[in-house]
Amino acid sequence: ADTTTASDAIHRRFNPLTNSWVLCSPHRTKRPWLGQNEKSNDAPAVEYDPKCFLCPRNQRSGIPVANPDYTSTFTFTNDFPALTFDEPAKAAPSSIESSIESTLLQSHTAHGTCKVICYSPNHSLTLAEMDNAAIATVIEAWVNVEAKIATDHPEVKYVQVFENKGAVMGCSNPHGHNQVWATDYIPHEPKSELSSLVAFKKSHANKCLLCSYSTLESEKTSRLVYENASFLVLVPYWAVWPFETMILSKTHVSSLAALDSAEKLLLADAIRNITTRYDNLFETSFPYSMGIHGAPVNAAAEAGGEEEEYVAAAHLHMHFYPPLLRSATVKKFLVGYEMLGEAQRDLTAEMAAERLRAVDGNLHYKRK
């Protein structure tokens, strides 16, 4: 199965978490690039920006409120949330004329909330430049916001923690922050992964797909980037983005909430290590979208159901999806063929892992 990985051969790989495929054409990196160049994404140099909506004491956007004079992390509800709890429950569908219509025009009301978490009062700090203890404080904030939403809103089923970093990833404010969107349903991506984890358990004598995968990658080593006592950082065999990585818990932990303080520090260490490598790779503040996948919340209420199966099968991991391909300004476009056909990448997962291993994971290039 693993025989094509070292070579230059054009091949296709399978993603067992989402049941999709990726076409891998390693020689395509030789092609000259005449397309769009991005602005490089250098983090702001100032520690305080009087115009920033996220800096302490400043006025927020759209609403007549000022931020507190916060000194650590700062969590608030997004001023333009994609989800709220105020939405009226939808009237029972009255116009379904046929089973065809109810199959082809399916919708339901969505309830939830959107939170923003500032990493620190310092406008210029990204995760890559924070120390393990400061990142552990951010992880603590994620755990707290997830717990509070789940307790206050028993209808919430899933809490998605994610960060868009860099203008090229749609981020509109360089002040280090991430988002948390909670919903009264499990969204498509985690649901598809959780279904795969449940199916694997059933067909593999109750084994966990990601525990098995973690063991396999520890043996193979070619896709490993970094590891500590609790976490692996690796380029998944089925990576789509050029320098896509995953942080994977070595043992079967279902969610952030299940980590003890020592493990939170180890997760912080893994996050610091990979984000530092990213910044060092092209000596730029490396853009990405990242997010955490773990167990659904509030599932206990429906004992014995699908959601309880999901909780038992969930295995904590983080995805990093960074767009850059060749330099600080040349990204990979996942466009025509990728949208209409299937994902396509220009270097193998093993080549990407090798390049990420070769850069420093401790000392950030700005400090050299």
Next chain:
Amino acid sequence: ADTTTASDAIHRRFNPLTNSWVLCSPHRTKRPWLGQNEKSNDAPAVEYDPKCFLCPRNQRSGIPVANPDYTSTFTFTNDFPALTFDEPAKAAPSSIESSIESTLLQSHTAHGTCKVICYSPNHSLTLAEMDNAAIATVIEAWVNVEAKIATDHPEVKYVQVFENKGAVMGCSNPHGHNQVWATDYIPHEPKSELSSLVAFKKSHANKCLLCSYSTLESEKTSRLVYENASFLVLVPYWAVWPFETMILSKTHVSSLAALDSAEKLLLADAIRNITTRYDNLFETSFPYSMGIHGAPVNAAAEAGGEEEEYVAAAHLHMHFYPPLLRSATVKKFLVGYEMLGEAQRDLTAEMAAERLRAVDGNLHYKRK
């Protein structure tokens, strides 16, 4: 089922073609945009560019060949193809140590070819500014290239026609052109749609999902943008991109090859109409990725199998995925939540259809 569509309510819609969901948060359009602005994508003003790799008589990129002095469309093999037929067949996997490894590290060699089709010798012509007859000539070229690949390479199973238009969609040359990638397997996206079409037939008394959908949308009208005797142009109920549209054959036609000359002209008319509306919407050369989905090729050889079912179920349609949201320079970013959670959009399909209906589909803004 269709009761939320007119309102401002936050809701979720189901895509029966790909079995995925999209979160719809219409009020989000009110949020101020402080993020990245794109360069506007105006088409080149010159009819001939001596530096262009695609203009007639010019030198190509990377290889010592000059283009012919072509006068209509011009088809050639991509100089940096993601797929070739030269790839050696992979040695039988020898290192599979366990069923776990063969599940988690799956790959196979991929064979195929990548073609480029220039729309015309005129460097500045996009589909939006060509007339129906000229676009029908392009459709003819698509049919011919597909037929030739399928005949010359009986192992090819699918031929994907697509176009990346605009630098923001990863296109590196503004000379009007599209691509055709052929593979010895059916790629993920068409395969997932074909499976849905087959499943719908089985559960709905042999009816076609897209024939049924076409009838439903003709009745509802709120998502229609344009129609002629053979094709509907509509914003799908489950659209993800802000102004995503689909061109749908009204009758059950499986692929481009099955269209007669009159139907090809009608498809050309639908393409010209929607691309003209796109350009007129923000008075810019509207970027998009588009592609055609139809039946697999060379399926007859395996009579009675899955691929023959796909051929019978296939229903010709075109997807347009344009990134712009508010103006020529502000696009929608499908990033963090969309990658990690699920697709999210900021205006309803019906609002998008209304705006596209309101602009001219015949006279291009540059000619006004």
